[in-house]
Amino acid sequence: MKKWIMLIMAFTLVFTLAACGTNNNGGILTNNSGGAGTAEGTNSGGDNTGGEKEAVTLRMAWWGGQPRNDYTLEVIKMYEEKNPHVTIEPEYANWDDYWKKLAPQAAANELPDIIQMDLGYITQYGTKNQLADLTPFLNNGIDVSNIADTVVNGGKLGDKLYGFNAGVNALQIHYDPEMLKKIGMDSIPDDWTWDDYKELAKKAGDAGIFFDTGQKPEVFFSYYLRQNGQKLYSADGTQLGYDNDQLFIDYFGMTQQAVLDGGSPTPDFSAQIKGIEDDPVVKEQGISVWQWSNQFIGLQQVANRPLEMHPLPGPNVKEGMFLKPSMFWSVSENSNNKEEAVKFIDFFINDIEANKLIKGERGVPVSSVVKEALKPLLTPEQVKVFDFITWAEENSTQMDPPDPIGAAEVMNLFKTYDEQMKFNKITPEEAAKKFREEANAVLAKNKQ
Incomplete structure (x- = not known):
């Protein structure tokens, strides 16, 4: 009798462990992001909890030409592979059409979760309570340990950070x-x-x-x-x-x-x-x-x-x-998934493998670690951009404050x-x- 009880308990334990290791499709989970991670030992953006997470869908909007669209979609795919519980829906357009689309979304409180934001608009959207304050997420979602304070503060209005600097520009x-x-x-x-x-x-x-x-x-x-x-x-x-x-x-x-x-x-x-x-x-x-x-x-x-x-x-x-934030990453105040949106921003800013795809197209990287890791990989054209920013650092003056409402x-x-x-x-x-x-x-x- 004791043997039967022990057998039943053993089978129960096996099936319980198997159930804990399945994904939504019924397969066996593997640790998709717990392996080699990114270069330099950085494993930004990966889900290493080992457990199953609730599915999350994020809308992400940006403006740009086709080269930007192409690599951004690749970065999104890379992030989704590291974080299988996250699906990111892209929304992109050229400059003029982008703002024409964003305005009615803001009026209807339906802004995307992640928003590419410009210096000329950040005051308008930030002071109207349409953008989330990212200050609580600094080193608590967005790693800023390798980013200068002056760079981080580029998206500040008063004491609130409404946009995170995506890159430095001139x-x-x-x-x-x-x-x-x-x-x-x-x-x-x-x-x-x-x-x-x-x-x-x-x-x-x-x-x-x-x-x-x-x-x-x-x-x-x-x-x-x-x-x-x-x-x-x-x-x-x-x-x-x-x-x-x-x-x-x-x-x-x-x-x-x-x-x-x-x-x-x-x-x-x-x-x-x-x-x-x-x-x-x-x-x-x-x-x-x-x-x-x-x-x-x-x-x-x-x-x-x-x-x-x-x-x-x-x-x-x-x-x-002057040196200008090329653009910002902002999070909608109405987003129900601010923490997940912030994790993607951190990935975009700090993940070295992602930045090998981005290659400074949105501005010279703000992380010193990322910048150093990219230098040996740059094309002659990218080297020109990095060198120009170095020149501009010594041949510019303080940027004007963000544009007013x-x-x-x-x-x-x-x-x-x-x-x-x-x-x-x-x-x-x-x-x-x-x-x-x-x-x-x-x-x-x-x-x-």
């Missing part, structure tokens, strides 16, 4: 040396100025090509203001930060003339550029693209020919230049008057006056 131009030769130049001078820019744009127009494919006014006018000791917004965000409209007139007079000379595209032409694949530089119709340093890699991949990078025009380049409306005003000037429907003098009146009216809403 402004520059990317150009095709072979296209530059068509206007009689082998390279852009190290000490070039805005007067040189005007001359080059005229030469390009005369040659039937574009010198640049357009400058986002809220980005490059801000750089121009910084060169002249001014800022786009006041410290309290209730009005414009510059009081001399001649700066507006001078800058937009240059970009307007570049279009009139044929050295920069008209707004209707630019409207047809839906992604990096359509850029005139890629199609060998233009010489340069003015954008952020991280975008060089994607442009190089799509163009598939040698390209170069160069600092923006002077004088006072150091005063104009209403900045998105100000950007739309920029776009409206920039287009009107480029169609020659309004003078820079008239646009400067109207822009100031309307922008200040928008920003005045921030007064307490």
Whole structure:
């Protein structure tokens, strides 16, 4: 009798252990993330609990071109393999369509769990209680032991962290040396100025090509203001930060003339550029693209020919230049899975194997460990980006605070008057006056 009891207990124990080791599909669980992990002994993002976890679905949104979309999907797949209880649903679009889609989602309290966020929008979304404060998750979900405080604090508004820095960025131009030769130049001078820019744009127009494919006014006018000791917004965000409209007139007079000379595209032409694949530089119709340093890699991949990078025009380049968070990762305040969303952000930031796929495309990595691990693996193009950031660290000044609430409306005003000037429907003098009146009216809403 005792033998039968012992046999029954043994079989019960076997079946109990087997049941504890099955997954949702009835198979035997293996420790998918408890093996070699990532390089340098880092095992970021893996589920090492050994137990079964409740299934979680996260929505994740980002903007970008096809190269970014491709590797991001690979990173997601890698994370899901390490964390089989997590499914990540991707939502991506180009820059303009991304924000058009995000706005109604925010209004309906249906933002994705993980959101790629821009410096120009983080105040708007953060102060409206649409983004979660990530401060409680620092070293409690997101490992910041190898990340400088100044980098972490880039997404702070007051005492709350609404976005985690995805990478470090700086402004520059990317150009095709072979296209530059068509206007009689082998390279852009190290000490070039805005007067040189005007001359080059005229030469390009005369040659039937574009010198640049357009400058986002809220980005490059801000750089121009910084060169002249001014800022786009006041410290309290209730009005414009510059009081001399001649700066507006001078800058937009240059970009307007570049279009009139044929050295920069008209707004209707630019409207047809839906992604990096359509850029005139890629199609060998233009010489340069003015954008952020991280975008060089994607442009190089799509163009598939040698390209170069160069600092923006002077004088006072150091005063104009600044290191910027390329973008942020934010978590929706309405997410029911904040902890899981934060774990993925940590994986994206700190996992070395994931960053071998990312390769600094979203900005130079913020983790010193990741940065060192990637150096031997970089392509010549990626080395250029890393080296430029090193140069920019020594040739830049403190970044301006995050844009105030209403900045998105100000950007739309920029776009409206920039287009009107480029169609020659309004003078820079008239646009400067109207822009100031309307922008200040928008920003005045921030007064307490």
